[in-house]
Amino acid sequence: MIAQQKLLRVFTLIRLLKQRPGRTIAQLAQALDIDKRSVYRYLTLLEEVGYEVDNDGKPTRYFIFEDETMRQPRFTEEETQMIRQAMAGFAPTHPLLAGIQQKLFLASTLQPLADGLVDLHPSKIVECLAEAIRGRL
Template sequence: MAEQRKILRIFKLISLLKGVRRRRPEQLADILEISKRTVYRYFILLEELGFVIDVDFEGCYFIPTEDGEEYQFTFNAEESLLIKQSIKSMSSSHNLSEHILKKLHMMSEQAQIGENILNASNGLKIEKLSKAVEDHVQVKLINYSSLNSNTDSTRLFEPITFTTNYTGVIGVDVHKAPDEARIFNINRIGQVELLQKQQKFASEIEVQSIDAFGFKGENLFDVKLSLKRKAYSQLIQFYPQTKPLIKGKTDDYVFAGKIYFSEYLFRFLLAFPDEVIIDSPQELKNEFEIFKQSL
């Protein structure tokens, strides 16, 4: 119950910080019936989850919003799974449990991620695949629905890792492509059957690195972007892996890291034309212009 109360307090704190009235830490502590020190710990936790916590000249804390626009925030796959497991470990009879899980689904990194974590079937598939990765054993992907052939089939598979958003599993299709890594969509897998056979090919496969935008490609580029606050907050919310690559504060942030040129990156740049400046490289500026002209 203690963990559940903590989760409920955090949700209430989010609501208070998003409200019209701003409050000082001691006022928040009184409302939540916790210590001022705990309030500061919750601030740190929320920032780690991707929230932007601001403070005005009177020492009142708040989550910045735009007029008429509700502040958008998300949990990534790992965070959603952790919170879900915490709630599920408590009494299922509590009348708030299901309500919180529904909110968690709405706040997942993407709707599809929420489905994967909260859907019992997908959760079981992810659990079995994780076990296979840990034990280095083969699995059967039963009734895998292929979009290319428009057929369902059973695949002998050696899972290696998951995509950053847990919507896909990367591994070796033993019979069809034992010498390369492929991505299989979790939603299109009927069932996963764990086998006792040790993996034969996975250890020889080099999986391409996945960048902070959840994309894998051929060439990594050193990219530097200047970001205003809105672009920064949206970037770390939708792509939490970018946060360690960002420095700055208030309204001036700089992203610097090795990433692939991808549609995810281009669409982010397109969404914030006045909030993001491409500092380097020139190749990105050129490719982005080509992308805009293709729309």
């Protein structure tokens, strides 16, 4: 398995664990198309990098713990996608672009980030086309 697939699974797992209610190990394994032992390994990895993975109820459902200070208003997936599309028209050297991208990352959930990894190539094409139009090329 290539590293990109593993990374995409980690982001997908984060996205699934941030959604309530939590998911069982079997549900996570099915969603990620991996075996249950691998789900446990990914959960351990998330804990090692600082996520608080918690569980509750019968059957045991897993989720990423967030206290009240972490539940500040965040951009929805649709809002994040709209902002990213709007930003694709700007030159990569625009002085405000890096700051906006950083704030967008910090103010949004990881769900759009995980989904956006798959869409990275098309956004690069749009960015190149926008640059060509500006340069009348």
